[in-house]
Amino acid sequence: AIQMTQSPSSLSASVGDRVTITCRASQGIRSDLGWYQQKPGKAPKFLVYAASSLQSGVPSRFSGSGSGTDFTLTISSLQPEDFATYYCLQYNNYPLTFGGGTKVE
Amino acid sequence: EVQLVESGGGLVQPGGSLRLSCEVSEFTFSRYWMTWVRQAPGKGLEWVANIKEDGTEKNYVDSVKGRFTISRDNAKNSLYLQMNSLRAEDTAVYYCARTLTYGFDYWGQGTLLTVSS
Numbered sequence: 001a002i003q004m005t006q007s008p009s010s011l012s013a014s015v016g017d018r019v020t021i022t023c024r025a026s027q028g029i030r031s032d033l034g035w036y037q038q039k040p041g042k043a044p045k046f047l048v049y050a051a052s053s054l055q056s057g058v059p060s061r062f063s064g065s066g067s068g069t070d071f072t073l074t075i076s077s078l079q080p081e082d083f084a085t086y087y088c089l090q091y092n093n094y095p096l097t098f099g100g101g102t103k104v105e
Numbered sequence: 106e107v108q109l110v111e112s113g114g115g116l117v118q119p120g121g122s123l124r125l126s127c128e129v130s131e132f133t134f135s136r137y138w139m140t141w142v143r144q145a146p147g148k149g150l151e152w153v154a155n156i157k158e159d160g161t162e163k164n165y166v167d168s169v170k171g172r173f174t175i176s177r178d179n180a181k182n183s184l185y186l187q188m189n190s191l192r193a194e195d196t197a198v199y200y201c202a203r204t205l206t207y208g209f210d211y212w213g214q215g216t217l218l219t220v221s222s
Contacts, residue, residue: 034208043200043212044150050207087150095166096152
């Protein structure tokens with residue numbers, strides 16, 4: 001199975017900060033990567049697909065980049081509603097695998 | 106508004122069985138792959154299984170192969186997960202999700218399965 005390693009596992013940030021989360025795949029996955037946001041007690045929300053495409057309705061302060069094995073999710077100016085845990089997901093190969101998560105607090 | 110509603114969770118003894126359901130509305134269920142994702146208490150997300158639109162293709166994570174069976178009834182707009190030989194490590198919130206080629210765009214609220222004696 002492809003291992004997805006996210007870093008950091010948690011970070012402390014303030015409103016207005018630029019936040020960057022990274023995800024590394026154990027083998028190349030082209031751009032078959034998505035990002036999800038999850039708040040406590042809630043289902044995940046779909047943010048980014050194909051490494052850099054924003055899902056409909058997602059604010060433009062979110063952006064994704066990368067291909068192959070290294071990917072990033074960037075929040076250009078952190079808003080109060082962005083405090084959450086973020087997960088990457090590779091869908092290049094079965095089994096699909098999530099990263100371990102990054103808690104933004 | 107697209108809705109997915111899971112049900113069937115509860116407390117089960119190790120070795121027991123349970124079937125989860127996911128009833129959907131406001132989209133054409135038969136046109137979409139569907140997926141189950143789980144989350145153990147305080148842990149991250151884990152992809153469990155998915156199923157093709159017509160049910161002819163199914164995929165599973167290794168840890169549930171031979172124990173879990175994903176199925177669907179397109180006439181009832183429903184997705185199922187039959188879980189047998191349950192273990193403590195299967196304890197989790199189980200989510201169903203509408204599946205695109207590139208991700209999961211709608212999720213249910215989740216149903217909690219607890220495996221404990």
